[in-house]
Amino acid sequence: MIEVETQLARVLGESRQLPSDTVALAAAHGRYLAESLVSRYALPPWTNSAMDGYAVRSDDVAAASPETPVILDVVADLPAGTASDPSLASGQAARIMTGAPVPADADAIVPVEATDGGERRVRITAPAKRGVHIRSAGEDRQPGDPLVTAGSRGSAEALSALASAGYGTVSVARRPRVAVIATGSELVAPGEALERGQIPDSNSLLISSLAIEHGSELVDVVRVSDEVAELEAALQALAGRCDVIVLTGGVSMGAYDPVKELLSPGGQVRFEKVAMQPGKPQGFGRLAEPWVGEGELGPLVFGLPGNPVSAWVSFLVFVRPCLRALQGASVVEDPRLSARAETGWRTPPGRRQYLPARIRTTESGVVVSPAAARGSGSHLVGSLADANGYAIVDARVERVEEGDVVQVVRLMSDVGARL
Known part of the structure; x- marks a missing residue:
């Protein structure tokens, strides 16, 4: 038997990153980024207010208190999105909303809760230190600062940061095209009545769903009997359409194991006993001639055991890292x-x-x-x-x-x- 790490190293050694696509940010959710990106803008792009209130000169309100309020003239009204930069002389204030640019002459924001909310003149009942409630331009990121790294996932948080930093599109690795073949003459479609010796085909649903969950594009799901000719026809039909073909069943030492019988002789797929439980019998390789044209790179092939828990474990231990590597993921295994x-x-x-x-x-x-x-x-x-x-x-x-x-x-x- 070989160790799990030996088999996984073989898999990852063949799992070359797929070409990238440029997609809109919304379409990059859950995809792996194909390049590292830096901020195009300062974040935030301008100095803005962190509160609804009044932009003031801090010296004007240094002595303000409920007992000795300071009264200022309101000379401007600044909603979020305004481009206005009004001048503020001593004794003047601008009513300002959260996110609006702070006037160049102001150095503090007095929250509306510390005022009477006046529109022409405002009564201020608390001091405001220089810089309070002000978000400085570029305090989060400066132009050129690192933002996301290649191989990271396009999470909601990462996409939000990219949008804020000036991106509308992003380069992501192409989704792996995956086909699933469940082998076994005993298999019937889910929901069909069972005769003696038959079982529902749960593996094709299990493996195809896992493939989709882990970023793949599902090309086809096929169920074949233990007849070698039937499996051969299925592989021939799928070989040119997929990056990965996952088979379940037919990889152990039984007398009716068509996967080994068909794929072992040419050495394209190696079948190993791996020191793990469940999932000891494993097959892995890459289809070549006659399945694909001379010199062409055929799809990767996984031969997983037919027992459902074995197939589940085998997918998570071997196929999942492969799919992530094909997408350029910087981390292919989940943390323990x-x-x-x-x-x-x-x-x-x-x-x-x-x-x-x-x-x-x-x-x-x-x-x-x-x-x-x-x-x-x-x-x-x-x-x-x-x-x-x-x-x-x-x-x-x-x-x-x-x-x-x-x-x-x-x-x-x-x-x-x-x-």
């Missing part, structure tokens, strides 16, 4: 947290365990428990509905006991807005 086990569970000997889990944050810290009452099992697909992450247990650990500290990963989707 330390969590305390709320209950004990069994672990597989000699293999790293990836356990679907319920992860909670309590007053005492992060805690974790198995999503399935029966603990670990590659067939326990119902438990995935309760999983919001997974626990990772080292191969050397013989059993997790209540109170033990383990590593966990909370599920974090990369899904962006489809506008």
Whole structure:
């Protein structure tokens, strides 16, 4: 068996960043930025008021109090969006709204709550120190200051910053085009009545939904039997349309495993036993001739186990980092947290365990428990509905006991807005 890190390194070594597209900011939500950008403007672009109130000379109101109010003449009215810069002599003020440019002659803002709200003359009952309630031009960013880095996601916050800094479009990596093939003569469409030996095809829905959640464009979802010719036809139809093809089933040691039978001989896809549970049988490679033309770069191919929990874990450990790398993500793996086990569970000997889990944050810290009452099992697909992450247990650990500290990963989707 090979280690998880060995298999992941092979995957990432083939996961070259896709070409970029220029899109409107609204269409970049959830996408990975293809370039680092600096601010085009000062942020804020002009010195402006942080309060509704009155722009004043601070010396004029230094002695103001409820007992000895200062009365100033109001010589201008400044709503947000105005370009006006009225002159203010000593003894004068300008009524100003939040966000409006501060007159050059003013050096403080008196909040409206410390006044009588006068429109022609205003009574001020509190002093205002120089610079109070004023947002200085460029205090957040100066032109040319770093704003976002290549490989970061176009979050709502990042897009807001880009818009404020003068951008209307941005360069993002193209979404990976992904196709999913579920193999198995026992599979029937979800919702169909089952005959003896049949099971619903949950894998194609699982994997295609995960691919979309992690930024991919779904090209097609195909269900094929264990007939090699049927799988061959499906691959031939998809090879020129995809960046990634994910197959589930047919990768173990069984007598009717068409994926290995079809793809092993040419060495295009290598099949390995990985020291993990679930998900030991793994296939990965890239299609070449005769699937694609001579010299063409064929799609990456993942052969995942057919058991649903195994397919889920395999996607998260191997396919998800690949999809992120194709999009130029600077970080391809989710961060691990330390969590305390709320209950004990069994672990597989000699293999790293990836356990679907319920992860909670309590007053005492992060805690974790198995999503399935029966603990670990590659067939326990119902438990995935309760999983919001997974626990990772080292191969050397013989059993997790209540109170033990383990590593966990909370599920974090990369899904962006489809506008």
